[in-house]
Amino acid sequence: MKLTLKAKKPLVSNTKSFVFKPEKNINWTAGQYLIYSLSHKSQDLRGKMRFFTISSSPFQKHITITTKIIKTASSFKRALDNLKIEDQIEAKGPDGDFVIDNPKKHFVFIAGGIGITPFISIIRQLNFEKKPINVNLLYANKTNAVLFKKELDGIAWEHKEFKINYYISPKRIDENALAEFIKNKKTVFYISGPDPMVDGITKLLFDLGISEENIKQDYFSGYKKI
Ligand SMILES: Cc1cc2nc3c(=O)[nH]c(=O)nc-3n(C[C@H](O)[C@H](O)[C@H](O)COP(=O)(O)OP(=O)(O)OC[C@H]3O[C@@H](n4cnc5c(N)ncnc54)[C@H](O)[C@@H]3O)c2cc1C
CATH class of the missing domain: 2.40.30.10 (Translation factors)
Known part of the structure; x- marks a missing residue:
């Protein structure tokens, strides 16, 4: 087309x-x-x-x-x-299957830099449909110039259930950042960004005992790092 x-x-x-x-x-x-x-x-x-x-x-x-x-x-x-x-x-x-089927579930969205693109699309659509945004967004970026920050913060202001944590380099999304989300065994983790970041976070989640069916990945192949 x-x-x-x-x-x-x-x-x-x-x-x-x-x-x-x-x-x-x-x-x-x-x-x-x-x-x-x-x-x-x-x-x-x-x-x-x-x-x-x-x-x-x-x-x-x-x-x-x-x-x-x-x-x-x-x-x-x-x-x-x-x-x-x-x-x-x-x-x-x-x-692509990097989509959410049931917005009633709890999601942790993990974005590295430009990897925010599928998440902004999903979050904006949920906001438009006046659906709950049961999402913790963990968003890592090299600098303070964070893509879609104003829009995301605006939506979070309207939806108290939607929480955002920004990780500006050298702060990283590590085990401690993920630890609070592993208690709820039904939480689904979505990871989007450059390949090394997606692989790194996936390994951390496996090490924390998250099962494969609760992890979805979107590899932005072609970028080496965030
Ligand atoms: C499902 C999916 C969704 C995606 N969605 C997005 C998206 O929403 N936004 C987005 O920006 N990207 C997205 N990507 C990644 C996108 O497809 C490109 O791979 C990426 O943007 C890099 O673009 P580029 O190759 O034109 O390189 P550039 O962005 O121009 O350069 C990227 C890096 O590659 C290096 N590089 C350049 N040429 C070469 C070469 N010949 N060999 C090795 N390294 C080289 C550059 O030095 C630079 O570090 C997605 C990928 C997939 C698979």
Whole structure:
């Protein structure tokens, strides 16, 4: 399907959102991703395909990619950044099971940097649907420039059951941070971020006795660290 670029929004630090209008309505569940194809000149070895979570929420109808554009960005990211309003990009999907089935459960969402994208989509959708947000969000970031912080804090203000802990480097999400959540055996842990972070937290959770069926992972392959 074709997506048409409608807006580019610089966010904190080197992150940006790209807002697209799909050629026809897409039904997706908050937390899912699309696979994008963007043909461009002087393509590097990483090619023209990328996975990006839909950081907008289903009620918003539009498709938003939120990503980091660094100085040494790939040719794909440079081409994305150079798109003009009304330019088009190809996408396939939606796909992915990093979604929540029952909002009545208790969740611990663990995000590393840009790994916040599926969580903001899920949390914003729950807020829109006036559903409980039974979530403890543990959000690690390199600096104080925390993506979607204002929006998240605003939602937490409205939903007393939704709690956020920020971990700004050198503070890390460690055993102590996770320990208080292991007593409730029904809690489901969702982890999203760069591969080393997802693997590290998964190991910590296993060491703390959390079973595999209560852990869901979203690997943002392509990023080395937060
Ligand atoms: C299901 C899923 C959902 C995802 N959702 C998102 C999302 O919402 N937002 C998001 O930003 N990303 C997301 N990602 C990751 C995304 O697909 C890209 O892999 C990531 O953004 C890196 O993009 P890039 O390859 O264009 O590299 P860049 O971001 O431009 O660079 C990233 C790093 O890779 C290094 N690098 C560049 N070229 C090479 C190379 N040829 N070989 C080795 N290293 C290199 C750079 O130096 C830099 O450190 C998701 C991935 C998956 C699988």
